[in-house]
Amino acid sequence: MDFEQLTTDRPVSTGRDPETVLHQVFGYERFRPLQGDIIQELVAGRDALVLMPTGGGKSLCYQVPALVRPGTGVVISPLIALMQDQVAALRELGVRAAFLNSTMDFQQARDTENALMTGELDLLYCAPERLIQPRTLDLLRQASVSLFAIDEAHCVSQWGHDFRSDYLQLDVLAREFPGIPRIALTATADERTRQEIAERLSLTAARHFISGFDRPNIQYRITAKTNANKQLLDFIKAEHPGDAGIVYCLSRNKVDATAKMLAEKGFTALPYHAGLPAHERATNQERFLREDGVIIVATIAFGMGIDKPDVRFVAHLDLPKSLEAYYQETGRAGRDGKPSTAWMVYGLQDVIKLRQMLEGSMGNDQFKRVERQKLDAMLGLCEITSCRRQALLRYFGDQLEQPCGNCDTCLTPPETWDGTVAVQKALSCVYRTGQRFGVTYLIDVLRGVENERILQAGHHQISTFGIGNDLSAADWKSVFRQLVANGFLRADPEGYGALQLTEECRPLLRGEETTLLRKDPVSRKTSGRGDSTSRRQAFRDQITDQPGWDALRACRKELADQQGVPPYVIFHDATLFEILERRPRTLDELAEINGVGRAKLEKYGDSFLAALAGLEAR
Template sequence: MQQTHTQLDHSAEALETLQHVFGYPAFRAPQQEIISALLNAEDALVIMPTGGGKSLCYQIPALLRTGCAIVVSPLIALMQDQVEALQQLGVRAAFLNSSLNPDDARSIEQDWLDDRLDLLYVAPERLLQARMLALLDQVSPALFAIDEAHCVSQWGHDFREDYLQLSVLHERFPGVPRIALTATADARTRQEIAERLKLTDAHHFLVSFDRPNICYRIALKDNPRGQLLRFLRDEHDKDAGIVYCLSRKRVDETARWLVEQGFNALPYHAGLPTETRAEHQRRFLREDAVIIVATIAFGMGIDKPDVRFVAHLDLPKTVEAYYQETGRAGRDGQAADAWLVYGLQDVIMLRQMLDQSQGSDAYKREEQHRLNAMLGLCEVTTCRRQALLAYFDEKREEPCGNCDSCLNPVATWDGTEAAQMALSAVYRTGQRFGVNHLIDVLRGSENDKIFQNEHHYLPTFGVGKALDTRQWKSVYRQLVARGYLSVDMARFGALCLQESARGVLRGEVEVLLRQDPKASTARRTTKTALPEHIDVGLWEALRECRRQLAEDQGIPPYIIFHDRTLQLICEQRPKNVTEFAAISGVGDRKRDKYAEAFLRVVNNSEGTG
């Protein structure tokens, strides 16, 4: 719902701040509208994809409004990353969290009270403490920014109970504008964020969920380690990336195995000591070509721009989780891969975890719907990007040309008769058996379990010999994905008929099934690489200069300049400070601090060219 009262035009001062502080020539839509709303003391709810420039939407108003902006952030690592980046720009930023000793925390509080800060990052738990609220009463905050706002949703994948209490900001400080931001929220989650944070009357900005630089690729598990190894060696041999696994045990095993294969891989999950997790995250952020193997405990708020791939060795629980996790790839806008392998066993395992959860029946039903949607995305035979965007109520007219379905179109076949056989086998065996036994019945296998249950007398025994075991597994997987069958974990993974199966068994519904490719995964035609016109020698020299400057300051290299800025330096070869300052990503502070060092590298390259 849009507010209608007269707005003041702050566009000129906002643009000047963007150019001189952050070094970017122009805003992306709708950054300027969001910034204007906050500068006019109005609230905003912003749904914007990762890499879309969410932070600028509150950082620029924080610099232009009177007072210090309070940014609610859920993770210590994210706070530290953003504060270091702002300090590089000359912005007075700090954070308050449990990593600080009491003296440092008091010093930051005093800077805040003395108006020596532009932005202060705090965790929701700390913000809601009586001491913090009392300090807020002593100052007039410029604004409140609630980052990762999907944490407020109990249906979301990163729910944080403390976020539920953040409506106190509206009640206690009604005159201070608020902005809530997240990259991932379906219609239900967006509504819940607005209601819980009292933002139903705020400006709502819903930016396209599309990340066109990410190539989405999903394949069946067929020796998943071998599939992953081929993917990494063929396409991402020297790249930074994330590999997600469902269990801590698999994380540890996969990380060790990748090290044995020659990769710089580190494990990350909640079972590791805090110090180990922090060190592994630090190395991932500050070193090149590090692969983090992780559970979902890793990733929220990770701001590393040059993650070239996100791989899943297990099926994510929801489309939201998949989108959020894959969104950590390619934040710099350069080509990146979202790679996933899955199988029916993943569905069975996730269903078992859901059945064992402490959630209510309503919660379990909702999560089952979301799991079905994730499986449906895997099984779709048309453009994956169209299907992914449709989940978030966004329509894309044309296929994307940058997913496996577009690059290697999937063949389909009339599986109606096979589906009838498969469903009949479930019915005639009493809906008490798992997929392997059902396939044995269909293929006429003569084993002890078949004879013990007298299933060799059934009409369906041996009727499916025309399909091999792999093909029957594909049929059952797709019938589960489409809701004709469900998995009963109380009976050890038994398949059960759903109401919708009636139409198939009666011959009233035609069933078109995807023909699973024999290749392990679709491949892109080219490996991620620099543009052909880039001078590789200059590129590497600029990277080494950046690495050394970052090491001297104890910060990640990308905080100095993103790869895109280094590419522009390679292309434009600035000869003086004025030309250097004109490059996107070079603000006034970075011009003064780094022009001499990088110009020296460019000039040396000219001399040896």
């Protein structure tokens, strides 16, 4: 690192007021909500605990007061790549920033330490494991420190999804530097995690600043997993060709296979997981941050603190373990506030695998109980039939008064059906086959498949053999998935994927409760028309047939008035535009349009086809 320029530049931290620093250094006219209050708290020398969504402007909450207060602001950050990027960006602004981490040689580290000691730094970024070393603490005791900022503070929580043991030792800051203000920041923490952060970091007396968790520019979509690779390809080709994105998988092998598959289909797709050599991980992350249109396929080892604003989609091919993990990972999309997508497929095997991992873990009973609650909440979001955003925000103690209109359950409300009889058949089949078999075998029994395995076991003679011919194998998979997701069946903790009854299923088995099940949407081809740039442009710049557009909008408005709903509930503008562009002539062709589900096709299809026919007659 070149310190010659740093030492000759005019110091930035000159005691100016926060608004002047914001305008002159960062180029913004005004603070976002809560930023100004948080900054004033730190400038006054008081502590703060901040919860603010990704892209909400957390960094300014400690960068500005570090430039206002005398001394060096010390930022504890868990990711080397992130701190390097932030330091580079700050230096472009004329801020005297540096970092201390394991990538530096002896002389580079010594130069940084000297700059700290001589007051030539405004901000110093440091990894937690580096900060807690006796040498570093001794240096900080001798230096002039303006504040301590603990980024990604949820890492201190042993209940959290990104727990890091080094964070537990950061309470040393409260003991060793009692007069220096501290700020802990995170984008993801429920009430339990917030309390743990405050207790472990000695911030119980700090003022808490909790911003809204809503990310309205992100469209949340979750669908049943049928052919994950094909579903992913169809999604990217149709909606995000050429866009930067992140694809999360549960295992390293799946990461490698998915990245290879996408690369073979012409995408710039790179793997990222802990099993790769360190230099390959670093190179792939660097390409993702620097190049356009790169897709990273990763385990959860990737992404915390990633400061890339134009990630247009985050896809999950496997179920996250908790809503905290889901929110944190999906929050990496659309940091620039532009429309982005959080897309996920999940299936029965995801549920079984996660439950088995949980039950087979080394955690104590309390840990397992908390983790079960977290997984249940995640599954609840997947199977919900109301607005996903409202449910997600409610989990974090936030409220959204009206359905968001920008998640799949708002755009295409899911259908439900009375699954009481089907559930009884499924549970009875599990019981009569001895609770020793997985879902594929159980479905074969229900549908009367006379294969060698069933014949040898004698299960062709039991009462549930062949009683499920009224449903397809895919329908039965959906039934079993929802039974497991809702806790009526569980995966055998010993492994092998066998399904077993739980106590909660007794009322269902006896028929004492009516069971409504969610209908999985029928997969259909996507058009893949249009490139990512045109999809992000305003619709008015794309419309070439204004009378046609007006006619379709009038049709939508009339239907919306009849239903007593806003027009977007009928069809979003994107769907309306695609209808105008493709001019479907039949219901089957209309069903190919993105955003046209089965229910809407039945309710509104004929009206829109009639409107289109009227255009042709002009």
